[in-house]
Amino acid sequence: MTQFDSALNQLRERLLSGFYSPGVALTAADLAESLGMSRTPVREALRTLASEGLVEMEMNRGARVTVWDDEKLAVVFDIRSLLEGLACRRAAERAEAHDLDELDALAQRILAKGEPGPDRDEDAVQSLNSEFHNGILRIADSPMLETAMHGVVHAAVLARTRGSYTDEEQRRSSLHHLEIVAALRSGDANWAESVMHSHLAQGRIAALRARNESEAAG
Amino acid sequence: MTQFDSALNQLRERLLSGFYSPGVALTAADLAESLGMSRTPVREALRTLASEGLVEMEMNRGARVTVWDDEKLAVVFDIRSLLEGLACRRAAERAEAHDLDELDALAQRILAKGEPGPDRDEDAVQSLNSEFHNGILRIADSPMLETAMHGVVHAAVLARTRGSYTDEEQRRSSLHHLEIVAALRSGDANWAESVMHSHLAQGRIAALRARNESEAAG
DNA sequence: CATGAACTAATTGGATGCAATTAGTTCATC
DNA sequence: GATGAACTAATTGCATCCAATTAGTTCATG
Structure with a gap:
């Protein structure tokens, strides 16, 4: 180091x-x-x-x-959706049983930590969420893809300020993770890619809404 | 500077x-x-x-x-296809008349310089081709998208060693450029994206074949 | 002749010093 | 009070210097 x-x-x-x-x-x-x-x-x-x-x-x-306006942010989510969709396709073709078990464990923990109630822990959700997405990228096993994503993934995370998800969105997001694991387990690249696209389409909506809300407030 | x-x-x-x-x-x-x-x-x-x-x-x-093996190269083309497809979508929604005229002029020149015969000039084709793709990126008008593509576009260009296209592929490639201009002119984002995907799918095949040929030779 | 320890040369990552450019401040002028 | 010239302080981009690490070579040993 x-x-x-x-x-x-x-x-x-x-x-x-x-x-x-x-x-x-x-x-x-x-x-x-x-x-x-x-x-x-x-x-x-x-x-x-x-x-x-x-x-x-x-x-x-x-x-x-860098100053992030709506336009930049939207493009970042578009790009991220395409690249993570590709990562899902590749992961569906490469995932081993232990990979899937790890992802499943992460998805379960995200679901638990994100559930509304006293145990809710948004920091943990965000951190585990990063782990989940990085996990898929790792399974996709392509240095080039990682390089390409560095330019946009981080930026997308940046945009998703904590608490931008409604309860319904948080729940749907958690279920997306579980569905992605199911799709990967079945080896269906199209399914896995589609769920990731849905996942990030929702993330994009929430991120843009959060931005505009905080702008209206402050 | x-x-x-x-x-x-x-x-x-x-x-x-x-x-x-x-x-x-x-x-x-x-x-x-x-x-x-x-x-x-x-x-x-x-x-x-x-x-x-x-x-x-x-x-x-x-x-x-960096050493480019088949695997890396294939992923680069996959990524480039997704990102340039997105660039086409955006360009279809943003292109002005003068943008389209410029692209059209480039496409015509690529067609002429790539035609088999005494006037063929592969260096010019490659250079004009870069201009064409950069032109679309410029029309797409997104710094984020440019940033994301830097990691892969150059690499893809690198892979396309001169002379890797057959006459048929060169002609089809030239016609793709013209078709992309037509799609952009019609404002049809889906059409523009599809042609770009086809264009790069062929490019990928040619690049991988060229690599394996040169490997077999030298 | 192969193997590997000991030494040397090359090269890296990082700290420091310096000229050139930019940003900030003072102060005279209208 | 606004405007802008002149000066000062901060900061940048770059060159140079140095300790630490790596690569290459020599040479003793089995």
């Missing part, structure tokens, strides 16, 4: 968690200090994050946190 | 043109010297190229030119 890797991971984490406000300037020296390293690996990480779309760099002006 | 931009453009150009053999180690100091700059901007460019999938970096071992 190099300083570059460390900087990349930590900065990506901060950007996705909303630690930095959209549009804010990211000063290399400040980041370096807060990460306990010099500017060199930080600058390399910023270049990588720029090519992932999480920050934007301008000549002699350094990096700024 | 910073040294970083210069390094990124030139190195990308070299990688796509096959200047460096697949799998070869790219020594930062050598690159820096050949580009007339220090290692710092070169290293940043290599990080970016890595996130685009054109090179691969390993801890304490620097960068190597």
Whole structure:
């Protein structure tokens, strides 16, 4: 694990968690200090994050946190739907029994943690959700696909601020996960792809609604 | 235009043109010297190229030119097909008259330059082809989509070594371009997307065949 | 002749220093 | 009070330097 890797991971984490406000300037020296390293690996990480779309760099002006408008967000979900659909197709053809068991366990936990009531834990849902989607990507087993998704997946996660799902949407989302596992288990690539498309179509609606609500509020 | 931009453009150009053999180690100091700059901007460019999938970096071992096997290549074409299909959908909804005229002119020139005979010019075909696809991406008007495609488009171009198309394929490819313009002109997103999918399905076949032929030969 | 320890050369990742550019502030002028 | 020239502080992009790691070579040993 190099300083570059460390900087990349930590900065990506901060950007996705909303630690930095959209549009804010990211000063290399400040980041370096807060990460306990010099500017060199930080600058390399910023270049990588720029090519992932999480920050934007301008000549002699350094990096700024990307501002997400409705248009960008919608495209991100379109792209993510296509790529994750492809990942599902591939996963349906490659998944082993133990892969499916792991995904199933994750889907069950997401269902439980997302159920309305005292045990609800949205942080856990979000974290497990990431694990589920990453799991499918792993089963799809294609470095190229992972590379292509880096530019958009993270951004989509960023958009889904916590609490954007209604109870009904959360439940449907959880059931989508279970249905995806069922589709993968049956080896039906079309089915798996379709459910993923439905899953992200709903996610897109919720993300855009959440954005507009928070805009109207603040 | 910073040294970083210069390094990124030139190195990308070299990688796509096959200047460096697949799998070869790219020594930062050598690159820096050949580009007339220090290692710092070169290293940043290599990080970016890595996130685009054109090179691969390993801890304490620097960068190597990515080796494209059949599997990787097939996935690249799958992804490119999905993303360019989306670009076509968006272009069908956004293209202005002058956009369509420009694309049409390009399609006509590709048809002419690709026709078997003394006027055939494969370099021109390849170059115009890139222009055509970039034109559609431009009309689609989405920075996110461009970002996502950077990871795969270049790679796909790389794979299509000159002369990989048969006469029949070249002709069909040229007609695809004209058909795409017609679909865009009619504003039919489904039609435009379908033709693009067909176009890249054929491209994929040709690219994989070319790879296996050259492998059998050399 | 094969094997591997010991040494050397090359190369990497990262820290630091510096000129050039940009952003911010002060202050004179209308 | 607004406008903008002149100066200052911050910040960038890049070159250079250095310790740590890797790759390559030599040479002793079985």
